[in-house]
Amino acid sequence: MRNLTYALSGLMLVAMMHQGFGQVNKAHYEKTSTGIKVSFKNSETSIDQDVYLDVVTDKIVRVTAVPAGAAFPKQSSLVIVDSLRRQVKSLTVGSTDSTVNVKTANVQAIVSLKNGKVEFFDLNGLPIVREAKRNSSSFTADSYNGDSFYRINQDFVVNPEEGIYGLGQHQNAVMNYNRGKQVTLLQYNTEIGIPFLVSTNNYGLLWHNYSITQAGDVRPLLPLNAFKLSSKEGQQGWLTASYVNRNNPAEVYLSRPESIIDYGYLTDQHKFPKDVKLADTKVIYEGNIASPYAGKHVLHFKYSGYMKVWIDGELLADRWRQSWNAGTFEIEKEMGKDQPHKIRMEWIPDGGESYFTLNWQSPIPEARKNLFSFNSEAGDAIDYYFVKGSSMDEVIAGYRHLSGKAPIMPIWSFGFWQSRERYKTQEEIEQVAAEFRKRKIPIDNIVQDWSYWKENDWGSQKFDLDRFPDPKAMVKKLHDQHLKIMISAWPKINEESSVYSEFKANKWIYPRNIYDGRKDWIGKGYTSTFYDPFNQGARDGFWKLLDNNLFKIGIDAWWMDASEPDIHSNIDLDERKSVFQPSIGSSVRYYNAFPLQNAKGIYEGQRATDPNKRVFILTRSFFAGQQRYAAAAWSGDIASRWHDMKDQIAGGINFSMSGTPYWTMDAGGFLVENRFHKPNATDLEEWREMNSRWYQYGSFLPLFRAHGQFPYREPYQIAPAGHPAYNSMIYAINLRYKLLAYNYSLAAKTFFEDYSMIRALAMDFPQDKDGFDINDQYLWGPSLLVNPVTEKGATSRKIHFPKGADWYDLYSGHKVAGGQNLPISTSYERIPVYVKAGAILPIGPVMQYTTEKKQDVLDLYVYDGADGQFSLYEDEGNNYNYEKGKYSQIDFNYDHTTKTLSLANRKGEFEGMLSQRKFNVVFVNDKNTVGVDSEKKKTTVISYSGKALQVKLK
Template sequence: MLQQGLGQASKAHYEKTPTGIKVSFKNSETSIDQDVYLDVVTDKIVRVTAVPAGATFPKQTSMVIIDSLRRQVKSLVVSSSDSTVNVQTANIKAVVSLVSGKVEFLDLTGQSIIKEAKRNSNSFLPNSYQADAFYQINQDFIVNSEEGIYGLGQHQNAVMNYNRGKQVSLLQYNTEIGIPFLLSTNNYGILWHNYSITKAGDVRPLLPLNAFKLLSKEGEPGWLTATYVNRNQADEVFVSRPESIIDYGYLTDQHKFPTGIKLADSEVIYEGSLASPYTGKHVLHFKYSGYMKVWIDGELVADRWRQSWNAGTFEIERNMSKDQPQQIRMEWIPDGGESYFTLNWQSPIPAARENIFSFNSEAGDAIDYYFVRGTSMDEVISGYRQLSGKAPIMPLWSFGFWQSRERYKTQEEIEQVAAEFRKRKIPIDNIVQDWSYWSENDWGSQKFDPKRFPDPQAMIKKLHDQHFKIMISAWPKINEESTVYQEFKANKWIYPRNIYDGRKDWIGKGYTSTFYDPFNKGARDGFWKLLDDNLFKIGIDAWWMDASEPDIHSNIDLDERKSVFQPSIGSSVRYYNAFPLQNAKGIYEGQRVTDPNKRVFILTRSFFAGQQRYAAAAWSGDIASRWHDMKDQIAGGINFSMSGTPYWTMDAGGFLVENRFHKPNATDLEEWRELNSRWYQYGAFLPLFRAHGQFPYREPYNIAPSDHPAYKSMTYAINLRYKLLSYNYSLAAKTFFEDYSMIRGLAMDFPRDKNGFNSNDQYLWGPSLLVNPVTEKGATSRKVHFPKGTTWYDLYHGKQIEGDQDLLVAAPYERMPVYVRAGAILPIGSVMQYTTEKKQDILDLYVYDGADGHFSLYEDEGNNYNYEKGKFSRIDFNYDNTTKTLSLQERKGDFDGMLTKRKFNIIFVTDKNVVGLDVPSKKSTAVSYTGKAVQIKLK
């Protein structure tokens, strides 16, 4: 129907659709020509789609949104005024301006939640790639300056809160994971429905170094002085030259370095000053390999290291005043002959964009997103999973300890390591076979090299008999000389460009290779058949999907990567970020058909929206074994979890190792041991706990002897992991049944405590535990923010601390500070050698005084999908703080092998009974439980 009252020039009109509205603008003086659709999915979820006027609504099947999505709408009312058309559900109101086309979401009291900025000529920029026509698209949102914004995947910049002036690239890359889901403390989320490379936040282009006013070391305007010196003889200068742009980001940039200089022999020192034409917060963006130190006005602000094949990134925030120079010195020691270093920067946010948060994508048919509302951040994540799929419960064994290294080279090695763990009685459930177990030329065959692994089936049986599971690395990569290449080529299941380019890998003599195409169902089925025939049938338990970006080559530029990666369903530009999603899909669906009763487990280096439904967990890629990398993982893991994707971990100990640790002196050896101790402490409080990395070997006994504090600390962390098994597995059930998040930013549980919004080195593990990793060498204390609104107890000793304060707390070598929330009911089991060694028939229940509490103890068969059919049990514990009463509710449900009788030892932690895991309680209440309700008065 034609909307009257706006003046004939606007000609905006709307029409009702079965699930919402369509608003059209044509030849309007107040809007670009566009059609705006609102599609109500539930009372709390609305899809917004905007297309240029007359363009076809996107019809393709979504890879992110689940096929079985059901609409659950209690109420849907469409109304209008002279200037708006409104869609109201039982929970939210969506308003579309009939003047501009802007969409705003409000609660039922009329309070604004979030609104679009007006779309303009930059919203839809026509473009194409390989005959695929699309738009480069941009949407600005107006956000509240006080809200916290999280999610967007996993990134290595140590940023927790993405509000106000942060730029993040949603781009699949080793150590970087792009997930286009935003989560706000104002209890909404935005799922940006797009597969292409996307910038989010402050999307203004980064500026090159020479956008500053530069002065050289000698005071000459226009450049910094770059001095290339002999790294082994500092007084020998190879060359000194002006550099005003630092842009050595890829292989194709290597020619820009001074002619005749060997970077492997050089150290490069940049000196001078820079001044900005703006006042405010500036952000320097670095990409680097090798050693990098940065001083500004004499202050050391960065000290980093990365291997050259896997360049890292970091950011430096700096307040600058207009035209006021700041001295800068950068010392760069390149890592080998091909090295990488770029430096760009963000200028301060203009006032007009201070409250703008944007999504800018390279390719799409429409501006397309889902708005998700909730009464809490957990409820918002639940809405996200309603759209994109639930996260299955991972197998029980996966909550034990995993041992890996890069790599076990023979069958004998892996069997010896397994035997040593059992001999030393270090608990472990999973051992991991990394890459190159195949014959050198047969990458992609998924077959063991018979020379080094003469009987893999017998090896796997031996491991199973010793109560190990085994996970194996299964790359999506296929060598041209492999035994399966011709089949995949003939069926058009591969990307052929890399073969024609002749680009070789780094194995042996070097082999041309490419990746299979998981966007092709036949290729997915063919890839799963390889895994099934050669690995699954002989007993492999879990899949490690490495290089799933796909990592054609780490250091070729994006244009080259796009030319190599050409999905069968469309262009690489359109589908760049979705490879890991389709890769996981094929393996998950393949295994569930092949063996419907065995839980799938996939560990993958890259991840996309919706991938959680395929039993996929992510790890943070090939990070460095350095303190700064450990700290960077904390914010990265929290934001990954707050992207609605719950299973995450990292290489405990870090992957890439400096040469100084290969044959360390006494000082470096002790640092190596301390670093691994701290990393193990952190790793014990994650969904998955896996030690992994390059040489030196990563088993605890290879890191330190048994009488060393490091060995004691690492084995304590492993034993604690098993003591927490009932707690952790119950969190996994809560994650499936209630769409919970195990790793939790402080804002999730304490949204009124804004002092915690930006906290990038603490998190909550489940509802009860405040985890505070130690990420500084030699530290024996660290600052902890105790969120307000509750009392906290030291996990190990029971000391009570009031919330709403920052304190310097003890962090001895052997322990990472962990605190328990008042009202928590924490089940602690006995030490086990593996997760199924014995049933948890005796549990200590630590009850923490000071607030009402609840915990639901969940159990099932641990290895199959019977829980989807209702075969599981729950025991609900409730603590009434007023009456000091603990209630054990009647057990609900059953399953084969369920414990019918068990014992709970109730330990009441108060300011008068100061006890913890390291201070045994002298008084406890023993309760024999047979499934009937019991109440215990605590004293």
Template sequence: MCKLRLTVLCYLFVHGIQAIGQSTDIATYQKTDYGVKISFIGLATSVDQDIYLDAVRDDIVRVTALPPDAALPAKESLVIVDSLRRSVNALSIDVLQDTLYLRTEKLVLATSLRTGRILFKDKNEKIILGERKRVDGSFRPNAYNGDSFYALNQGFDVDQNEGLYGLGQHQNAVMNYNGGKQVTLLQYNTEIGIPFLLSTNNYGLLWHNYSITTAGDVRPMLPLNAFKLTSKEGLTGWLTATYSHRDHPDSVWLTRPESIIDYSYLTDQHKLPKDIALANAKVRYEGQVTSPYDGLHRLHFKYAGYMKVWIDGELLEDRWRESWNAGTFEIAKEMEASKPYDIRIEWLPDGGESYFTLNWQSPLPTELKSTFSFASEAGDAIDYYFIYGQDMDDVIAGYRHLSGRAPIMPLWSFGYWQSRERYKTQEEIEEVAREFRERRIPIDNMVQDWSYWAEHDWGSHDFDKSRFPDPDGMIKRLHDMHMRVMISVWPKINEESSVYPMFNKKGWLYARNIYDGRKDWIGKGYTSTFYDPFQQGARQGFWDLMNDKLYKKGIDAWWMDASEPDIHSNINLDERKAVFQPAIGSSVRYYNTFPLMNAKGIYEGQRQTDPNNRVFILTRSYFAGQQRYSAAAWSGDIASRWHDMKDQIAAGVNFSMSGTPYWTMDAGGFLVEKRFHKPTQADLEEWREMNTRWYQYGAFLPMFRAHGQFPFREPFNIAGEGHPAYASMLYYIHLRYKLLMYNYSLAAKTFFDNYTMIRGLAMDFPQDQQTYAVNDQYLWGPSLLINPVTEKGATKRTVYLPQGAAWYDLYAGKRYEGGHVIQADAPYERIPVFVRSGSILPVGKELQYTDEKPQDELTLFVYDGADGVFELYEDEGDNYNYEKGKCSIIRILYNNQDGKLTIGERKGSFDGMLQKRTFQVVFVSSQTPIGIDSEHIKKKTVSYQGKSTSITIR
């Protein structure tokens, strides 16, 4: 029970009596089990609303606000798993003047009894965050498919100097979401919406809502014609759009005025000019734009094909996307009111479908410059969790307290993975596997992409016998080569599939797509739909099918593609909602949660079937809480372009800072320009360089996986032996295995301590505000600063070394002081990687696969300049015995003052554990600049048998 202060006010509170006289302009309130309900009815200073404050822990409080006649949200949540297990040490509630204070040991919530506005304060009464007052537009009644709900809007007053992160994965190269940016949280190929916001002020907001949500600056986007437009010819009201043959631009087919550019979906194709072969066209938009506002404007582009944008003669973007998979980007531009700006856009549509939309955000008005908001399409209430912590890791730990821990992925998953779109026969995949082993290129996982089934039989999970005559033997032969097998499984079932009648009869399918007759793009085209994972029976039935057709054959891991669900590429949201109708309720209310429930069924199904084998799920879409189902995300069908590679950095870091730790991408990018299919020598060398840079980046992620459309993505198909691309790709694959113990220990720390492996610089250097917006660097664990090279031909790259540490070049050991920007060497074969002072970096021997041989000898690189600690973790690698305590940790400490390294007593044990090992210790300092590539490294040898031992290394 909570401990209430023995005051008259609290006495009245306990007895459920209004605690401030009989005034009619003050809210009433009453005690609940772990907080308070405050009711505002008929007040001139507030909308009618009930507010529930509910303490989950001393540092976590749930806030729920809703109209008085509305029902509280159901207690059962798809996201929250721990909200009923309370750990509140002390709770008190009192009132001073017109403010109600709810206090825990770590938080104070001050709620105005006149307006309902809540201020979140620390225990010393310092304001952490404040709500904006709820107004009439905060709750707007709406309905869909017989489901009544509210469209919801809640703003928060934030510090303009804080960094705001998370919100999932977005392809906008934005790191810090503070300052008027807008992001839409919805599931879409390459976009992942997770409603969790993380602040450098050490708080988080879990916006507890399942519907499509806009975050940040939630004002509606403006169409192009909100600008004053002037045509190329000087006429007012439009831009001049010129359609010509791309190879003969002087041969003009059509010129027309365009004042709105909105070709977002298939249903918009009729707006484009008829009788013009857009696949052969170049479209130029020319003229001027004039804004009525001063300030920072954000232009949002959705596009497919080639796109170049100039403003006042400056080329600001040069991009490409495959025609069927439109991408997005934004341009931030300072503009003066009433000043015309020349604009030129060149668009080369790339294929039969043509997508291009241009909208913009006007500058933030002064009253919104310190506001961050959430606006959701559907919900019963404004409902969110406020989480406070000592640092951002502590906040993420609170998020996982609510939504679930991330299990340790299997040891093999930290090796190298090879994939392509696609291995068409079992001979292909086995031949590639053999070549890896013959070339002695380390690898742990071969990946079988889609269409291994017969053309009509999508959803059956049966192998096509004409191309895969012996799948059981294929999987066994791959296992005999010490390789795991991951396979693509779609939540999609064709009407002509052998399993369709059974799923349809049981009511486990979304029927609308079948009745619409919408066909997919395979072969002649087949009508298809998706199963409904919101039904427990359907989840079990889908797993039973996977188990019978795939898992029993020995498949090791699941690639859950199209898990948005991607009903059909490029249909609009209204059509998607009409098709996706889960049994649990309307698609509008539950739009973002399909991937969560899909992963739940696979995870629970495999753990029930085979409790001793770790689940691994790779999924294209993701929602809050999905980390508890052993799910990793990859960034979808990105393009093989330099700009897409750079965009992945901020996308992956913000995804990880959403509390969801396992993320990767297609190293090399997925979608490929035609110029790389039959390349010139120059294009071939660019292809090799780009893939090399992508491999270098991919080696420092939770999963290292090469994948993509043709050309093939195996290192030996990208470049031959003797080429620097081949040498560099192999170097980073080998380095990946040398760092296995470091990486696996990070995974254990992620489970036991709720750690985050991919780290925005602000997580470790929150006092250094220069780190807040850095969108092309990140920390891999506590030690390594990763700086991918994302520019063609670059041999240097700008690197910011955060203040508060010294930094050592990984390869050669040269020391640099923090707080500086440097031009780091970035030769073709290497990306700049720096090691933080105080780091203890374990480096193992070369391996061909993760469990090839015991790690009985490790080299510990110890970096001078700060105290250091590293916990070396081991377990059995492939089962869940670690949940029962079967694991070991060796705590290694470096004392910078006396130069002593202590390898602590081993804690814990497990079957097959090494009883003794040798540590080779290498000390790195400004006087002894040693890197992992240095020759003749001076080492000190420590024989270790589980007992604590110390040596002086300086």
């Protein structure tokens, strides 16, 4: 009987195999019109999933993975342009026993029929990047507010030697994210999350997801008590926290053990000792920490107030931030297994509501050392675009092919901008404009910050006529002085405002904050909320307010503050999600996309109202694709401290390498320590020096804008005429205008060639791996190596000169060989800037504003040592005729071997174009060591009428 049973079982198994049930390791695939679909069901070697490859161009492939049988995501994308062009020269699909292969004219994508992993190779079979195998954590079912989705995770296997950049703007001073770093992609004041990365291996990944996302080493951070702790007295299990009188440290209010430091939000304030007034207190944490692991540990701090951290007696952090806008920083520390390290933290809270958290990352396990991951809170699929290029520029061009080009900003935006928090009256702003013109300090744009409206009328976009009696006349007066005006337009609406009832009736607002009764900090405090830019009607209604009250009187540009949206800086994420409820879906799913839709409404509104006036939007937050809406970002409410200045360098570079080219920061920093409000002589000189250094750095960015809280930020308010700080700031502004032809040509290159103006050293020197991690230098365009000075009293700084080029001092012409790290002296009035050999650098005259005069005479600096090229671009400067081909371009080429400068025939034309001009050619080499500061310069004068010519240089 037993034998008969075995026989019948065998027959059944054979029958099942004939029906296909036994082929558990073989996936099924089918061709689609643009790629393939590979399906796994009941496989022993794969989760149940469907994997789609969709070829967009020969260099761009979309990969989408969903649980088996789930629908392919159908909703229209907020990031990808509607008019996406498919450009595929060739597409072939082949298979082997174990793989199915998709091949284009530029790249190969291979999907394993065993486990669904996707791997990318070049046409020679060399690996580019590959997925790690998906597992049970790839799709975790979840829901929020009736919206069902998956928490999703995808690991990628990367080369440990490559550099990884992008991912938005962050304040952790990290340049290269391929070093075991974790970064959170979310919108928060000073933090911008953009889910695009670019690699030195010349590929990019656009993670197609709008939710809060962890990237890099996505393992959860560990709390303080994951360390073995001991108090200063040697007791096991905690650190000693002493709450002392900040004015008399000998007076101890309270001492208690603390093993978790987690005071991150308003809801955590009750955890502090009840009988201690934090505004009068310094908290000193002392003891030892020991890790159960050996290797590099990363300590993650969130803080407000003053914070100092010592480990093993070494001061590793000295920071400050105002309480309402907590900051973050990281400390890396090598630790041995079970080895104690003495730690001391001194924290002086800033006011009553105070914030401090400390978590940490353990060393990366061997199994994860070559992984780079994306872990998102909500999505229907693992969904990303792989972009291949022959350079990082070409990869970014692919990103913009997907998400939209960056328009050329108006020419006035490349001048100097003056702002202040804030001009309180019409008289103030007019006086400042007049003072600039009187002192002959060049300026193009003045900025009106918030609260120009009546106190209770936030959201109306109307001037308070008691303080601004004639806004239209004010704007005209500024225009008559050749000044543009940008104005702050928050997406926030008070319940008492004159427009609230209309927006509420049309369901154009998020009502929860009103029902919660949460009040802002203005006057008596007002309940308020934000409008919903995911609603087309709300976008139109918001633009109507801007148009009727501001655009019609001549306002030139829009400053979109609090565009995260910043419901409240210090409520926790769950509360923020409950308040922010987009009309198209849950806040969890769309958390990061508010600034994108906000910019969309303003851009489309203005272009429909006045199709030929260039839109300019400055926004505190940013998302993938936002560059197509003429949006620039600034880095938010950073502090006026040296460490914050330095942190902006890596933040700005990585923002630019996220494919989003227009970025700036508050030159001078926004938040100011009390010691600078009524400074003693020493603090006053530090304030002046720091602002000087910030101006010097800011002059080499897409936008040069001074802004901040009191003290006032106009150069003449910072230092008197003749002071080195004043001289320095005026020099930086004048140099900005001298570089206008160079900078505006970079803007054109950014549009026509999808270029990036701010460039990591790795972009132009990918073979120089010594430059991959450098976080305080960058390239400004193809020619200039910019090296900000970010230390008080510094008279020199170390500079890495990338190998593969020689470098000339911009100011003197002194040459330095590449491939070196050298200490370079720096004067008070200059930061070190070097010009790459082979560069062709146009230098124009000093002007009071960008359109004061046509640049019919330009100095053309040609730097010997390599071949070079530059394209001088010009157009009408303020309209969109360039989109119709109305512009001109003059191509310059330098042949190093023959010492010949060639000017090509001028291409194109536009109304008002110069038909005749002169170039004073300054040939810089070992025999003619001159720079922009040199008084005597040997020049060759070229008269140019648009026809090609050549000149031998000597």
